[in-house]
Amino acid sequence: MSVLVVKNVSKTFTAGGMFRAIGKNKRAVDHVSFCLDAGETLAIVGESGSGKSTTARLAMRLLQADSGCIEWNGIDITALGGKTLRQRRNHIQMVFQDPFASLNPRMKIWETVAEGLRVHRSDMSKKQRRNLVAETLHLCGLDAAGMDRYPHQFSGGQRQRIGIARALIVEPAVLVLDEPVSALDVSVQAQILNLLKELQEAKGLAYLFISHDLSVVSHIANRIAVMFDGRIVEQGSAAEVFEHPHHPYTRALLDARPILHPSQRQIRKSGDNHGDKTGEGIAATGCAYQLRCPYASTDCATFDGQLNSLGFACLHPLPETK
């Protein structure tokens, strides 16, 4: 049974706030579906504004979907609210990108990490809670001796470990990780990725891993969903997506990965502006990617953008060979 199922979920933000000026509604997530099993990692990749974080917030029920449904452990929680929802929240927890912004600077580390216990383990005494915090910090590679200190006394990598401990303490089945290593140096990033791997193996956690860094994703994901303009445009096993991308946008993302050695330079040799012909546009009707797509034809202007049974949404998929 899947620990998380998202079915046909959509969300439109109405004009107002940041969009009042241009007076348009923004469909941030458009008929998105996926499921997640215990112990596996599904990565959502895509450019800024493609709807990754909104999808995560919908799956966590931090945001109410306009349509579609969400199941946690096989139970439809789409319509739950109030106390019933709050009591189930320990099922799915979140780790944020910015370890600096996501910790309350005025709270001691142990208080921050113990916060979730107030709702989910109100039976515990303070001493029991402190013990559990110490244990969880230790699990995340931190010395429990620091639990009475404040966030500013910790480095970026340590703060990210604290964020992971805070999420884990209520024993969730699913962790949503929204760009968890994007703000970290490669050296610290490697430590956190290793920690996530170990925790997953030890606890059978399922990860919804959001990132725009495909090197990180290739390291951690079992399956990948590629989002563009609120839709999943390709979905498949990590090996399949990396080795045989079908959607031209997936190809463009793969091509943008950093090279390993100066001998692989193509940019300079060809001096080409691959994928840069029309800047950063998104088409309003038809395939949203058509303005940037080297394979676009007139039929793309009326394509409904549905994912097909092979897991991609494109009329002119790339040939099987790379």
Place this chain on the structure above:
Amino acid sequence: MLEIHHLSLSVSIEGRRVEAVSSVSLQLEAGRVLGLVGESGCGKSLTAQAILRLGEHQGVEKSGGDILLDGSSLFGVDDELLRRIRGGRISMVFQEPMTALNPVFSIGSQITEVIRLHLDMDKQQANARAIQLLRDVGMQDAEQILKQYPDSLSGGMRQRVLIAMAMAADPDYIIADEPTTALDVSVQKRIITLLLNLQKKRNLGLLLVTHDFGLVAEMCDDVVVMYAGQVVEAGKVADIFDYPAHPYTRALMGCRPEISTAGESLTVISGQVPSPGYWPQGCHFAERCSLARHDCMEKPVTAACWQQGEHIARCLHVDEHVDELGRDSPA
């Protein structure tokens, strides 16, 4: 030529003056791209900003060395000349394009202001030049962009605008501090392509500050690696990738997830960069180094204590690990 000679900088931390950059030397020539790499807190930005003397308002002081532009010191010049050099000869592109643009002025007024500060042009000429500059950075609807405000542009478009502004007075050198770090991969690639094309077309000297070895592999001719305020390795890009001599460079390259096998643990560097004021007296990297021995901790390690042609490394034990460091290394 832009040369940094044994530059040392001190900063004020909790009322104490401590050294944050220690005797850093590097040369940037026209037509070349130099990468300045290292983890967060190693002193890359302090070094880069010192070139335009930008840290002086934040309590950064030069405690030694010099910076020379075509042979004359940038520390000797008066404010008026410094103002002309900034943007006129040497421009800077920052990581966060939003903080470098003023939200209450239109893009057009901000670009034309820079143009008129440096070039003798009337409003109309400046406007025409602004349009040309925006086209050069790949913004076809330049007239339209000029009327817009920073808020209404995406991160990638703002970074293009900043690059256009940096090019406004045809400088000879550009200092780009993490110019693509805040952008997502697809936009990153376009900005890199753009910077490289401009660099080649105008024979610019480009100093690229980054912690991303992928970017270095893509863009740079020469590389300087910094660790805890010091240059620990420097050389041609191919040499650095084929034969990373310093254990720190090797370790940093080894952490990249793209070189790991999926499913296996990544290599890590344990511990963290020591802050200014807490540097050890011997090799700064010693407490994190897997090759460290007794002699590494005893006294300061000199900058070029290992050397092969133009390739230098601040490490006592490179040669003893020749086999291990051979050409089968990371890449």
